[in-house]
Amino acid sequence: MKILKALIYAKDDVLPLFDGSAKKRASLDVLRRRSVLLLISDLEISHEELSMLQQMYSEAREQPARPESQYEVVWLPIVDRSSPWNELKEKQFDDFQRVMPWYSVYHPSLLDVAVIRYIKEVWHFNKKPLLVVLDQQGKVVNPNAIHMMWIWGSLAFPFTSLREEALWKEETWKIDLLADSIDPLIQSWMDQKKYICLYGGEDMEWIRKFTNTAKQVASEAPIQLEMLYVGKSNPREKVRKNISLIEREKLSHVLQDLTLIWFFWVRLESMWHSKVQHKRTVENDTIMQEIMTMLSFDGSDQGWAVISMGPGEMAKAKGETILKTFVEFELWSANANEKGFLPAMIDYLHELHSPFHCNRLILPGTTGSIPERVVCAECGRPMEKFIMYRCCTD
Structure with a gap:
């Protein structure tokens, strides 16, 4: 007192x-x-x-x-x-x-x-x-x-x-750590053993192509696939417009409330800062590696997607790569019948993977300690450090 x-x-x-x-x-x-x-x-x-x-x-x-x-x-x-x-x-x-x-x-x-x-x-x-x-x-x-x-x-x-x-000791990297706090639907999809796809970005043309191709593959595979659009951090007018177009064209599920989109990304940033405070890095912590990948997806200009089923591993990639994987489904469909949809998809993504990449990690400078050295989640090399000021009202 x-x-x-x-x-x-x-x-x-x-x-x-x-x-x-x-x-x-x-x-x-x-x-x-x-x-x-x-x-x-x-x-x-x-x-x-x-x-x-x-x-x-x-x-x-x-x-x-x-x-x-x-x-x-x-x-x-x-x-x-x-x-x-x-x-x-x-x-x-x-x-x-x-x-x-x-x-x-x-x-x-x-x-x-x-x-x-x-x-x-x-x-x-x-x-x-x-x-x-x-x-x-x-x-x-x-x-x-x-x-x-x-x-x-x-x-x-x-x-x-x-x-x-x-x-943190109780956590592993799976869809419920990533997203079950943003939409109760995710838990019910997990209970129903459905495949869950979270995707984001602002490019509406890519969103149309991706969701339509994914639905086509889901019916051919056949698997039960649910998709949820999680936009971009700092969701603005463009994300709001995308949400209404996605709903009107019935492309996928959306988070109606922009606050929940903001929360999805702020939780990821918080996980990053929490791990940094406990001296965890990409080199010594697998969850940290996944968090970094998600944050660098958001830092890129293209779309991205993560696909999972229940507590299992996730397939994930940036927009063009994940779209190409779905477009070329017949090339790995035999493997999907044999190994299961997700393992086959992960194998195919590995085949498409190129060593050339440009990953940006954009973090708000006011949310805690910014370490001197951060390595790339993709290749393990130290990332260059820039300072970015931005005022984004669009």
């Missing part, structure tokens, strides 16, 4: 918290003997981040007796004190506070200037929201659990480094 008082409000003359579910002021006593997740952000927190956090928080609250639901969230809004507080900022703050179901500081002015400096200098807050975890004794057990929250949700409780290690 001493630590929370020092951080949030040291005096006893006002109730320093606002309870988002009861919509009334509250004292710090509501946090006594609880693990506390401090959500630290400015007034620019994105709609996507907020809506995914709300979803995870309400899921945890649905079963309050579970050990992993034993935490409270408190929003600490960091505002720039050098510019005057005005009606616009007040409205922004009120709008956020009204929709947040957890606790928040009643007003940004209650946070001391020294506390804000501490948050920036010691916890390295720099625009990107942080989730700092305090245990029941007020000790910081994780300076930023946001990556764990995106990957595993409340299952990551108590959000410590040890818990993160333990969770």
Whole structure:
């Protein structure tokens, strides 16, 4: 309680918290003997981040007796004190506070200037929201659990480094780690032993060719194939248009909500950062290699696809290669009858594989530690390091 008082409000003359579910002021006593997740952000927190956090928080609250639901969230809004507080900022703050179901500081002015400096200098807050975890004794057990929250949700409780290690030990690279949190359909397709294809990119011409050819092959093979379009990270207008065209032309399933497309890619970036923090690289970790491949698919200008069945291995390639594999199905159909569809497809992809490639890995610079050396997931050589600034509104 001493630590929370020092951080949030040291005096006893006002109730320093606002309870988002009861919509009334509250004292710090509501946090006594609880693990506390401090959500630290400015007034620019994105709609996507907020809506995914709300979803995870309400899921945890649905079963309050579970050990992993034993935490409270408190929003600490960091505002720039050098510019005057005005009606616009007040409205922004009120709008956020009204929709947040957890606790928040009643007003940004209650946070001391020294506390804000501490948050920036010691916890390295720099625009990107942080989730700092305090245990029941007020000790910081994780300076930023946001990556764990995106990957595993409340299952990551108590959000410590040890818990993160333990969770990774249980994981293998399969479709449910990659995508079952974005659409409940994926789990039901797995239960029905269907082949699942996730694909992405922005080129609508390629999307048409690919989905139609894949459907044709599925009926010839014959296999039950379900396809789901997952767009591109930072989904914009082009992805939105593609979604409506894919639906209108009945090409495949889509994620209706752009927030879920954003979440698919942000989870992959979070896996990357989580692995980097645990000193994992492409050379010593197979999951890291797969994550890197997925992120470099997104960094390329063409489409891509990943095909899997249940917990088995996945066939994956960039757009032209995966399309060629389907177009040339009759060349490997005998092998598919003999070995099974996926193993035969993986064999054929290996035959088509060329040593020439240009893989780009684009990571947001604000999401954590950027290591000096990153090797290519395809050939193992160190990648060149560039810095890219971009403003993308199309």
